[in-house]
Amino acid sequence: MKARDHDGLSRRGFLAAAGGGAVLAATITIVPLDANADVASTKKAVAAITGGKETKSGRIKIKAPQIAENGRVVPLTMSVESPMTDSDYVKSLHVFVQNNPNPDVASFHFTPDCGAAHVSFRCRMGQTSPVIALAEMSDGTFYQTDVNVKVTIGGCGG
Amino acid sequence: MAKARLKVPKKAKKGDIITVKSLISHPMETGQRKDKKGNKIPRKIINNVVCNYNGKKVLESNWAPAISANPYLAFNLRASESGTVEVIWTDDDGSKTTQSAKITVS
Structure with missing residues (x-):
């Protein structure tokens, strides 16, 4: 009786240790790699637009939910501060979701006739991720802002 | 063709900044989803939207x-x-949906 108990315990102990080890190994090897790949692909997408130019912070306001219950429909509102005159306006606004399979979301190309660089739309998010907005001004400068949105249920299909 | 809606204020004063709202019914198939047999469902999205005033x-x-x-x-x-605000949505397959609305500017 005593021996059996001991046997059972040690087996359980061994399984628990093995299982825990496997989970630990999985988190160590997979998660950081994925995150790095997402960061790299987003940086690449941003660099493709800026041509390697430096981006300044500020001027862009992003209105997004802190927690999106459904990643299939995440409402986003973005506006860029600008007088929107013929000589000084926002040329375009590019939106990325870093941890999506493909970080691109949308590009908006404004003209001075818009009066304000302001857009509202709805995007899909596969998982919790920073939402990045990159604005290109008519004088060739770039502004970048990001906001983190937590996603409860992903919406990229599977 | 896809059903589209466009909302523009009927009247505005000259120089006012107005808000245009648009909505179109479209599945926006990502090309990442698979059907029950495991075949990829091909991508079909609206890839371009233009607004003409x-x-x-x-x-x-x-x-x-x-x-x-x-x-x-x-x-x-x-x-x-015064005039027309027109929005044109272009699908991956090249088909276009157009919706327009009139605005009176005083």
Whole structure:
């Protein structure tokens, strides 16, 4: 009786240790790699637009939910501060979701006739991720802002 | 063809910044989903949206599959003269949906 108990315990102990080890190994090897790949692909997408130019912070306001219950429909509102005159306006606004399979979301190309660089739309998010907005001004400068949105249920299909 | 809606204020004062709201029914199939047999469902999205105000392009937008199904888009325009606001959505297959609305500027 005593021996059996001991046997059972040690087996359980061994399984628990093995299982825990496997989970630990999985988190160590997979998660950081994925995150790095997402960061790299987003940086690449941003660099493709800026041509390697430096981006300044500020001027862009992003209105997004802190927690999106459904990643299939995440409402986003973005506006860029600008007088929107013929000589000084926002040329375009590019939106990325870093941890999506493909970080691109949308590009908006404004003209001075818009009066304000302001857009509202709805995007899909596969998982919790920073939402990045990159604005290109008519004088060739770039502004970048990001906001983190937590996603409860992903919406990229599977 | 896809059903589209466009909302523009009927009247505006010259120089006012107005909000244009648009909505189109479209599945925005990402190309990442699989059917029950495991075959990929081909991508079918609206990839380009253009807004013309009295025939002049004021806003253009390029969309990726990350835009939600039944895409909603709201943006601003500076009311300069009475006329027509027109939005054209272009599908991956090249088909276009156009919706327009009249505005009176005083």
